[in-house]
Every structure is written in C-alpha cells, then in structure tokens.
Amino acid sequence: MKWLIIFAVLLPLGVFSQKVILQINERQELVSYRETSLDSVLANPDLPYPVESVDVRYVLDLDEKTSSYYVGGALTSVLPIDTYFNETGGLVVKILEDGFDYGLLIHTDEGSPSAMWYWYAQGMTTVKKMVNFEFIKNS
Secondary structure (H helix, E strand, O other): OHHHHHHHHHHHHOOOOOEEEEEEEEEEEEEEOOOOOHHHHHHOOOEEOOOEEEEEEEEEEOOOOEEEEEEOOEEEEEEEEEEEEOOOOOEEEEEOOOOOEEEEEEEOOOOOOEEEEEEEEOOEEEEEEEEEEEEEOOO
16 A cells, blocks of 8 residues: 555656657768658668767656757757557657757667658758667656
C-alpha cells in the first residue's frame, strides 16, 4: 500500500516522463529541387552532400511536447512539437515554428533504427539522413 501511495504522488510530477534523446555524430544532407516525398529524396536526390561529422542532440519531451536542440553540448533552441505515428510505425515529430514545415522521422526499433530530419520548402525538399547516431535511454 505504501508503494501505491508513493507511485500516485510521483506520477504527476513527471518522474516517468517520456523523452526520446537522439545523439547525432554523422549525417548526410540530400536535396531535391522539387516538392516530393522523403523516400524520393533518399532514392534520387538532385544534390547529395558528403557525410559530415557533427555533435548534435535532440531531446524530445513527448509529455511537454517540446524539442530541445543542442549543438556541441550547448542548448540552441526549445520549440513546440506535435507527434504522431505514421503507417510504418515511425514517430513523426513536427517542429512547430511559424513559417516552416520541418521535423524528424525516427524509428527506434533495435533491429534497424533510423532517423532523419526533413524540411519542405517551396519547390524544394531537404532530408538530413542520420548516418552515425544513437538513441540514449532517458535516465
């Protein structure tokens, strides 16, 4: 009974918060000069950039609906997000910033995890495919 009371008190305080932490070490930018699907950009980009080394981290707080973005360990932005699961089971994270249509698409399955950043602009679709990354367990 004692544990039930502790659980009931701590649960609303966010002790069991849902966060997805994505640490990115290498990524490749792919650009298509047309508005198209992410799969189309991955399969046939008009401009593939070389893979670049980065130190980038996204902390996605699914309870508070925010995305915290870190570069080199320094917090650069905290923005509101909307999330949903697509037809393949991927978590779509729409970053809600006025005038922009971009976000993340992540699959956290242990067998084949994947992550990409996307941006739809007028007449252009950009994808940053995460090449070397890890999902860090929330401690």
